[in-house]
Amino acid sequence: MHFMQALQQAWTRNHSLVCVGLDPEPTKFPAEFHDRPDAVFEFCRAIIDATADLACAFKPQIAHFAALRAEDTLERLIAHIHAKHPGIPVILDSKRGDIGSTAQHYVSEAFDRYGADAVTINPYMGRDSAQPFLDRADKGVILLCHTSNPGAADLQDLDVGGKPLYQHVAQIIARDWNTHGNCALVTGATWPEQLAEVRALIGDMPLLVPGVGAQGGDVEAVLRHGRSANGTGLMINSSRAILYASNGEDFAQAARTATQALRDTINRYR
Amino acid sequence: MHFMQALQQAWTRNHSLVCVGLDPEPTKFPAEFHDRPDAVFEFCRAIIDATADLACAFKPQIAHFAALRAEDTLERLIAHIHAKHPGIPVILDSKRGDIGSTAQHYVSEAFDRYGADAVTINPYMGRDSAQPFLDRADKGVILLCHTSNPGAADLQDLDVGGKPLYQHVAQIIARDWNTHGNCALVTGATWPEQLAEVRALIGDMPLLVPGVGAQGGDVEAVLRHGRSANGTGLMINSSRAILYASNGEDFAQAARTATQALRDTINRYR
Numbered sequence: 001m002h003f004m005q006a007l008q009q010a011w012t013r014n015h016s017l018v019c020v021g022l023d024p025e026p027t028k029f030p031a032e033f034h035d036r037p038d039a040v041f042e043f044c045r046a047i048i049d050a051t052a053d054l055a056c057a058f059k060p061q062i063a064h065f066a067a068l069r070a071e072d073t074l075e076r077l078i079a080h081i082h083a084k085h086p087g088i089p090v091i092l093d094s095k096r097g098d099i100g101s102t103a104q105h106y107v108s109e110a111f112d113r114y115g116a117d118a119v120t121i122n123p124y125m126g127r128d129s130a131q132p133f134l135d136r137a138d139k140g141v142i143l144l145c146h147t148s149n150p151g152a153a154d155l156q157d158l159d160v161g162g163k164p165l166y167q168h169v170a171q172i173i174a175r176d177w178n179t180h181g182n183c184a185l186v187t188g189a190t191w192p193e194q195l196a197e198v199r200a201l202i203g204d205m206p207l208l209v210p211g212v213g214a215q216g217g218d219v220e221a222v223l224r225h226g227r228s229a230n231g232t233g234l235m236i237n238s239s240r241a242i243l244y245a246s247n248g249e250d251f252a253q254a255a256r257t258a259t260q261a262l263r264d265t266i267n268r269y270r
Numbered sequence: 271m272h273f274m275q276a277l278q279q280a281w282t283r284n285h286s287l288v289c290v291g292l293d294p295e296p297t298k299f300p301a302e303f304h305d306r307p308d309a310v311f312e313f314c315r316a317i318i319d320a321t322a323d324l325a326c327a328f329k330p331q332i333a334h335f336a337a338l339r340a341e342d343t344l345e346r347l348i349a350h351i352h353a354k355h356p357g358i359p360v361i362l363d364s365k366r367g368d369i370g371s372t373a374q375h376y377v378s379e380a381f382d383r384y385g386a387d388a389v390t391i392n393p394y395m396g397r398d399s400a401q402p403f404l405d406r407a408d409k410g411v412i413l414l415c416h417t418s419n420p421g422a423a424d425l426q427d428l429d430v431g432g433k434p435l436y437q438h439v440a441q442i443i444a445r446d447w448n449t450h451g452n453c454a455l456v457t458g459a460t461w462p463e464q465l466a467e468v469r470a471l472i473g474d475m476p477l478l479v480p481g482v483g484a485q486g487g488d489v490e491a492v493l494r495h496g497r498s499a500n501g502t503g504l505m506i507n508s509s510r511a512i513l514y515a516s517n518g519e520d521f522a523q524a525a526r527t528a529t530q531a532l533r534d535t536i537n538r539y540r
Contacts, residue, residue, distance in 0.1 A: 023372070063368060063375035069383060071341055095367055097392055098333065099419040099480075102293070105333035113339060122367055124394040124414060126421025144394060149369040151396025158438065160428045165435070168428065210369075 003117045003140035004182060006089040007206060010056040011232045016263045017270075019091065019208065020051050021239025022060040022077070026068070028244045030251045040065070041073045043251075045080055047243055050252040051259045052085040057118075057235050059091040059208075078115050091208070091235070092116035095144060097125050103132040111139055118142055120186060120208070123169055127177055137180035140206075145169050145198055148188025148211030167197055174202040184208055187226065189217025189236070196225035204228040206235060212262070213241030219262070223269035231270040238262055273387045273410035274452060276359040277476060280326040281502045286533045287540075289361065289478065290321050291509025292330040292347070296338070298514045300521045310335070311343045313521075315350055317513055320522040321529045322355040327388075327505050329361040329478075348385050361478070361505070362386035365414060367395050373402040381409055388412055390456060390478070393439055397447055407450035410476075415439050415468055418458025418481030437467060444472040454478055457496065459487025459506070466495035474498040476505060482532070483511030489532070493539035501540040508532055 001009075011017060024040045026033070033039040048058060058081055065074040078090050092114055096106040110119040110133075118140025121133055133141045146156050146166040156166040166187075173183055185202065187195050189211035198207065207226055211217035219236070226234055238258070246254030271279075281287060294310045296303070303309040318328060328351055335344040348360050362384055366376040380389040380403075388410025391403055403411045416426050416436040426436040436457075443453050455472065457465050459481035468477065477496055481487035489506070496504050508528070516524035 061368075061372055061375075063366070063372050063379060066341075067375040067378035067383060069341070071336075071339070095392070096333070096365070098331075098365055099417065099485075102331055102333050105331075105337040108337035109333060113337060122365075122392045122394050124392050124425055125417050125419060126424030126426070128419050128421035129417075130421075147369065147395050147399075149395060149398050151398035151400075154396030154442065155394055155435070155439065156396070158430045158435065160430055160435075165425070165428065165430075169425065172424065215369075 002138045003089050006087055006117060007056060010088055013087070014053055014056060015267065016054055016056050017232065017234045017236050017266050018055050018259055018263045019057040019059050019235040019237040020047070020055045020242055020259060021237045022047065022058060023064045023239040023243065025064065028247060030247050030249060032249060040068060040070050041076055044077050046252040047255050048077070048081055049084065050256040051242065052088055054256065054259045054263050055088060057089045057091050059093050059237055061093040061239070075114055082115060089117035089140070091118040091120065091140065091142065093120045095120050095122050097122035097129050099125065100128050100132060103129050107132045107136060111136060120144065123173070130177060134177060134180060134182065137182055139182060140184055141182055142184040142186055142208050143169070143173055145185040146187045146191055146194045148190045148215055148217065152188065152191065166194065167201060170198045170201045174205060178205070186210065189222045190215055192218065192221035192225045195222060199226055204233055206233055208235045208237060210237045212236055213238040219265050220269050223266060227270060236266060272408045273359050276357055276387060277326060277505070278502070280358055283357070284323055284326060285537065286324055286326050287502065287504045287506050287536050288325050288529055288533045289327040289329050289505040289507040290317070290325045290512055290529060291507045292317065292328060293334045293509040293513065295334065298517060300517045300519060302519060310338060310340050311346055314347050316522040317525050318347070318351055319354065320526040321512065322358055324526065324529045324533050325358060327359045327361050329363050329507055331363040331509070345384055352385060359387035359410070361388040361390065361410065361412065363390045365390050365392050367392035367399050369395065370398050370402060373399050377402045377406060381406060390414065393443070400447060404447060404450060404452065407452055409452060410454055411452055412454040412456060412478050413439070413443055415455040416457045416461055416464045418460045418485055418487065422458065422461070436464065437471060440468045440471045444475060448475070456480065459492045460485055462488065462491035462495045465492060469496055474503055476503055478505045478507060480507045482506055483508040489535050490539050493536060497540060506536060
């Protein structure tokens with residue numbers, strides 16, 4: 001199924017705009033995992049199984065696996081999601097970007113090797129660096145626009161002919177890069193006004209919104225400024241606040257409760 | 271040894287500004303490799319051993335390994351360079367970039383897992399996304415400035431208060447981000463005038479210059495516009511033109527000959 005179609009169905013079926021981020025950090029796992037050889041897989045699988053009916057997407061962040069030499073774990077987790085929770089799209093959060101001939105290898109990494117349904121990429125190198133991703137019309141291409149970190153302002157807010165760079169990025173992607181209708185943008189919850197400006201430029205294009213939870217973004221403001229006309233259009237990501245809601249034996253139940261609470265808070269403002 | 275020190279010593283000892291890019295593509299390997307289980311390692315090792323005394327750095331491009339599920343091969347190749355050719359720095363070309371807490375995991379990937387001496391990163395997310403890399407004062411942090419691909423112009427050339435974005439990037443990195451003296455910039459050989467403008471802004475900071483060889487950049491122009499005051503300051507990368515100089519049994523000798531020819535051409539204009 002095409003990513004955009006899967007996302008829309010998951011929004012409806014699970015009545016949820018919550019994207020569950022998978023950022024495994026073994027030192028934060030409950031004690032029961034500390035001696036297990038396959039701890040990363042088992043921890044993440046438990047989170048996935050506890051939250052899949054409450055989420056519109058899962059977003060594994062690849063650095064957390066790469067630093068642990070756990071690429072095979074990431075492969076198995078994505079396969080697990082597809083097998084046990086079909087219809088919930090998987091976003092590989094890797095923020096890649098390189099010249100076209102190399103980008104083709106990153107396309108293989110994300111879609112052929114890992115079987116992701118969508119991938120985050122960095123637009124700084126321009127359209128031809130994104131093209132091999134864009135050409136995979138069935139896959140989602142989620143481009144950085146205005147990120148959630150404080151340093152986002154350093155380049156993204158620079159004034160380009162009367163408007164900030166991130167708005168220029170949003171505009172050229174919506175106007176020129178989205179020929180297959182498979183683009184989405186990353187806009188941080190920590191910048192609600194920028195979210196509104198981006199939404200005004202891109203119609204109903206989905207936004208991946210990190211920065212609620214541990215980073216402090218305000219859910220009501222995200223909805224007010226970021227939702228699309230029909231009350232969807234958002235993948236509101238939470239990673240640490242779900243994964244590490246408890247470090248006791250009840251971690252999976254606590255993750256479920258945290259996901260449900262975020263979903264319900266979001267739905268109050270849709 | 272610090273990356274910058276190793277690079278300067280390699281420039282001098284090998285009288286070379288050539289960076290040998292390692293972009294393995296098994297379909298381009300000589301026939302003798304086609305059935306070998308460890309073909310990527312053996313091919314790259316042969317290239318490394320044939321060119322190490324002619325290079326100032328090696329630059330493995332990580333997507334080429336990731337698409338092949340060959341992270342362990344990349345680990346072994348970097349270990350091989352350090353063991354057999356000590357003093358030749360290894361640049362992990364991965365163009366990462368993410369919020370600080372995640373960037374820390376990319377730092378672990380590049381420096382702790384792979385043992386790279388330097389890494390390429392993307393500046394779009396701003397200073398705090400680069401900080402965990404910058405804090406490793408012994409490692410090189412090579413930031414994208416003006417890349418070699420045609421699409422570089424899409425964002426990098428946008429006018430920001432009277433100067434193009436890439437010049438702004440060069441300036442803030444030279445002025446604000448380079449407190450440990452471990453920064454370098456990527457500037458493509460395909461844009462020689464931009465190279466001159468960047469050089470004028472950054473003093474003696476090293477430039478990693480892709481785009482000669484297969485991408486068509488002109489070596490003389492790169493030297494004229496990009497060299498530092500003492501005739502160094504450049505890591506001029508060639509990947510495909512060296513790796514695939516021959517697809518016969520003489521591939522390693524042909525790679526050596528191509529590297530030597532590039533080195534000598536460069537040295538003519540230093």
